[in-house]
Each structure stands twice: as structure tokens, then as C-alpha cells.
Amino acid sequence: MNYTNSLDLNIIVIYVNLFKYFIISIHQRTKESIKFNIMKLANIKYKKIIISIFIVFVSIYLYSNKSYSLYELNYIDNVDNDEYNSKKEYYSKRLSLDESSISQKTYIVKKNQNLSVLFKKVGHTTPYTLLKKSTENCFYNLKINDELIFEFLNEKLKSVKRKSKKIDCIYDVKENIIQSRDQVFETETERFVFFNNISNSFYSAALKSGLSANEIMSLADIFGWDIDFSIDIRSGDSFGVYIERTFVDSNYVGSEIKYAIFKNRKRVIEAYRYNDKFYDIKGNPLRKQFLRAPIDFYRISSKFNRKRLHPIFKKVRPHLGTDYAAPKGTPIYTTGDGTVIHKGTKGGYGKTVIIRHGNIYTTLYAHLSKYHKKLYVGKKVKQKEIIGYVGSTGYSTGPHVHYEFRVRGVHKNSLKVKFKKGRKLKKGYLSEMISNHKDNSDIYSWLRKNYSHTAYGKK
Ligand SMILES: [Zn+2]
Incomplete structure (x- = not known):
């Protein structure tokens, strides 16, 4: 069966209207019961109430029989955004040993580029010391293919290095001095x-x-x-x-x-x-060969289950994947090296990516909010490459990734599959x-x- 989002919307509108009607009729019933006798009420009002309850159940039944099942709607609760953020902050909190405070920009000098052009690129004026011709100024005669490295400390220009086959020197911005590399560098x-x-x-x-x-x-x-x-x-x-x-x-x-x-x-x-x-x-x-999960900082909201009973109709409805709840926009990785074989909307799965890993395995990632910009069918992807972002497209109430793992086309529980061990080091390498x-x-x-x-x- 092929259902569309507009049908989902219609059902919601029906529910809302029925609920409204239900409340009004109860309200009227209490008011009018003073004026009318009970028999009259039974004939007119109860009939309407019974019909509306009947319609509700029929629509629930129809809704639950769509290609992708209703149970996901019941089992996936919303991710606690605060919990996620605190965890994320927790992980990215930095110590005084701060790697991020130092950054570098490297330029290879091209034709028609001089020192001023490259300084302009990093938003800095060229220090006079570097423009003046002198015996110490090893920056004076910049050549094509020389390497110029700008180093920033907390986004402020700290030093500039020039590297070439013959020259290796550094300019310290604060001290305004030029030194050759062997004078300053100590690793x-x-x-x-x-x-x-x-x-x-x-x-x-x-x-x-x-x-x-x-x-x-x-x-x-x-x-x-x-x-x-x-x-x-x-x-x-x-x-x-x-x-x-x-x-x-x-x-x-x-x-x-x-x-x-x-x-x-x-x-x-x-x-x-x-x-x-x-x-x-x-x-x-x-x-x-495969990552344990397609996202970081997740919470499993629904496990693989072949025999899960439908919460309302007690029918067996398998859940052939694992759901990882995470806030919308969380990057989703491919769990193994492979080739993209599907990128597009797929019924209740919403925006979906499928990747083939060799001849045996395929993995599926569903309910994406969007795909990675550079993703296309046929693209070769590396393990832990971003393929898209967590969303709630298709039949899903909260943002999560529905992740499926298939071996020769058969669904397997990704949390339990035993993967082949990688290639062992050869004797010579092992002894090394x-x-x-x-x-x-x-x-x-x-x-x-x-x-x-x-x-x-x-x-
Ligand atoms: Zn799922």
C-alpha cells in the first residue's frame, strides 16, 4: 500500500475533529439531560458517540496497516536534547592543554603572488621588517613553490614561517624578529x-x-x-x-x-x-569491518526484534533494524567501506541511503533529514564518512536513524552480528x-x- 503524507495529515485532522465533537456532545449531554428524558438521549446522542468511536477505531486500524508500521510511532520517544547537549559538551570540554588554540594556514607561493598578497589573505598587513631588504630578512626574496605557514594562537597571528629547499626561517610577530629554524625550533x-x-x-x-x-x-x-x-x-x-x-x-x-x-x-x-x-x-x-553504530552519542530507542507484537492489535510485526535516537542534524556515518546504491525517499523509511559493502553486506539508513551534499548513487564511501543527517522523515515521530544490516539480503541484528576479523599482521611486521x-x-x-x-x- 502506498500512503502519502497528506493522508497522514487527513487522519490527524479527522482525529482532532472527532475529539472536538466528542467533547461537545458530552457537554451538551449534561446540559440537555435536565431538559430531555433519557430515552431521547439514548436515541440521538449515543448513536452519534458510538459512530464516532467506531470511526476512530477503523482509522487506527487502517493507519496501522501501512507499509511501514505504526509501532515505530509508539516506541520512539523524543530524544532528550538537553541530555545530548550536556553529553556533547562534556566530551568537547577542553583542558588547559588546548589543541584548538593553535591553528595554521599554509600557502604554496604561486606565480604573481608576493608576501603582501599572502598576508592580505590572512587579514594582516605585511610587517615592515619583512619588506625591508637586509641580510637577516630571509622573507625578502620569496619564490614560486616556497611554502609560507601562518601560525595563529587564539586566532591572533603568532608567527610566519618560510620553507623552501634552502631556506627555513621564522618571523615572530610579537617580538618582530626573524630567526632561522635551527635557532628556534626544538621538538x-x-x-x-x-x-x-x-x-x-x-x-x-x-x-x-x-x-x-x-x-x-x-x-x-x-x-x-x-x-x-x-x-x-x-x-x-x-x-x-x-x-x-x-x-x-x-x-x-x-x-x-x-x-x-x-x-x-x-x-x-x-x-x-x-x-x-x-x-x-x-x-x-x-x-x-563495520562500526558498531552509524552515529556518535546515541541512545538505542528500539532494538531488532523479529517477533515484536503490535501494541494495539497484538499482531506480530517484526522490527528489522535498530533505532538510534539522536537530535535532528546529528551526522550519520556509513558503518563500513562501500558503494552507495540508493539515495532517495523510500515509503515509510523517508529519506534513505543504502550502501553495498562487497558482495555480501548492505546497510540501510532511514528517516534522514537531509543527505550529505556530495553523496550520489555510485559513490564509493569510506567507513565513518558522513552520508547524511538525523531526521524524522517518513513514518517516525522523533528524530532517529533506523539502521538495517543485511547479509546476502537477509536482515540481521547489527548488534549481534559477528564480523570477520581484519587481516592479521604478517610475521615480519608483527615482530617489528x-x-x-x-x-x-x-x-x-x-x-x-x-x-x-x-x-x-x-x-
Ligand atoms: Zn526502526
Whole structure:
């Protein structure tokens, strides 16, 4: 059956009118009962009431039989926007170690471009020191293909660097001096170990341990394949991280997690960095073929259920996907690498995207408010690429993504599907990985001993 939105609207209008009529008739009934006898009322007024109740039930019945079912309307409650925002704020709250305060703009000098043109691009006038010809002024003779890097601290121009094969120097805006690179740049790497037991929230435990907001997100990304941070975390869980922070010219520029361990209930997962990916000690990659969920910061509002009974008619109506409630506009990711095979409105699903992953798997994302601008049928997408945004199109009362996972066309519960493990590291690479971490083995075993056992807290 093909229903349209205008029909939905008509039904609502009918409901409203019937309700109005119902109230008026009850009201009249009490008023008129003084003037008329009961028999007369039974004949005229009750008949109307009974007919209106009958119409209500018939329309509910018709409405529930449409191509996409009514139960979604009953089961999906609105996302608590405040809850979402506080969580989001929580996650993006930054420590004094603030990565975002430093930003850079890099330009490769093109034909007809000079220093003034590039300074103008960043909204700054060219300092006189850089225009004046002198022996120190290595900015004077700018050449095509030179690299000019503007560095900003809290959006204020802090320094300008010129890089070429022969020249490598920096201009400090505040001090108004030019120096060659080897005079000023000192790259330092500091090693840190952070650990904590989790009593209620992973985030607050991680924050207390000394990790920065971005580092916490990286840590959650490493284990996000095996642990669902929004539902799996329990009191008594714990983690340990070995991390290296890099400072250039005593400015913090970034961190790299080298090793991490996470105890979640009875599971202990270890992650070793190798070539910017993470593996267990046997060389199995932690990254999986599919993400656990198509959005961040979600709440599951309806699970996969083949035998769910219809709340009114007690008929079996399967829900062949998982619903993730999130505020309208939340980005939706593709859960795996693949090709877009459908982008468009699909009955009760509303705005829908379907992606094929190899020959076996397809994933479906429904009720989108809009698609990603650059999405088209046939496009190759990478895992965690944004494909659209959460909405409530089609048959849905609150904003959520209805996510379906099919194996050879058969619906599967995405929360329970066991995915193939990624390709294991070959022997040579594995031994290289292990030898890269050899120097830290004392730190790792200390973390393993102290942050992967169950002998603390309540049992
Ligand atoms: Zn659903």
C-alpha cells in the first residue's frame, strides 16, 4: 500500500475533529439531560458517540496497516536534547592543554603572488621588517613553490614561517624578529602514563587521570570496535594508557597513544600501535569491518526484534533494524567501506541511503533529514564518512536513524552480528611491532598488573 503524507495529515485532522465533537456532545449531554428524558438521549446522542468511536477505531486500524508500521510511532520517544547537549559538551570540554588554540594556514607561493598578497589573505598587513631588504630578512626574496605557514594562537597571528629547499626561517610577530629554524625550533617528546578505575563515567575517570579531551576521544576510538562506550561501561572497569606528547618550540602540537589497555567487565583488551593502527599482541587488528553504530552519542530507542507484537492489535510485526535516537542534524556515518546504491525517499523509511559493502553486506539508513551534499548513487564511501543527517522523515515521530544490516539480503541484528576479523599482521611486521614496544614492556606490565584485574571495588 502506498500512503502519502497528506493522508497522514487527513487522519490527524479527522482525529482532532472527532475529539472536538466528542467533547461537545458530552457537554451538551449534561446540559440537555435536565431538559430531555433519557430515552431521547439514548436515541440521538449515543448513536452519534458510538459512530464516532467506531470511526476512530477503523482509522487506527487502517493507519496501522501501512507499509511501514505504526509501532515505530509508539516506541520512539523524543530524544532528550538537553541530555545530548550536556553529553556533547562534556566530551568537547577542553583542558588547559588546548589543541584548538593553535591553528595554521599554509600557502604554496604561486606565480604573481608576493608576501603582501599572502598576508592580505590572512587579514594582516605585511610587517615592515619583512619588506625591508637586509641580510637577516630571509622573507625578502620569496619564490614560486616556497611554502609560507601562518601560525595563529587564539586566532591572533603568532608567527610566519618560510620553507623552501634552502631556506627555513621564522618571523615572530610579537617580538618582530626573524630567526632561522635551527635557532628556534626544538621538538620535544614527553612520555606519559595515565590510568584510572571507572566508578560511573568513563569520561570523568579519564579526565581525572590527566588525559585531554582529544586524547580521551582517541582512546575511545581505539576500543570503540569492541566496547560500546554508551552502554557497555560498568563500575569496576579500568584503563591504562601510555602516550607521547609532542611539543614544538614548547608549544603542544599533538599526542600519540602508543599502547592502551582496557578492562570492560570480564574482558581485557590491549592495543599496540603499529604504523598508526592498533593491534593486539598476536597482530590482530582492533579495527573491524563495520562500526558498531552509524552515529556518535546515541541512545538505542528500539532494538531488532523479529517477533515484536503490535501494541494495539497484538499482531506480530517484526522490527528489522535498530533505532538510534539522536537530535535532528546529528551526522550519520556509513558503518563500513562501500558503494552507495540508493539515495532517495523510500515509503515509510523517508529519506534513505543504502550502501553495498562487497558482495555480501548492505546497510540501510532511514528517516534522514537531509543527505550529505556530495553523496550520489555510485559513490564509493569510506567507513565513518558522513552520508547524511538525523531526521524524522517518513513514518517516525522523533528524530532517529533506523539502521538495517543485511547479509546476502537477509536482515540481521547489527548488534549481534559477528564480523570477520581484519587481516592479521604478517610475521615480519608483527615482530617489528613487538620490538618497537620492547623498551616500554615494564610500563605495560605494570599497567596490566594494576589496571586489568578485578580485585578492587565491589564485586
Ligand atoms: Zn526502526
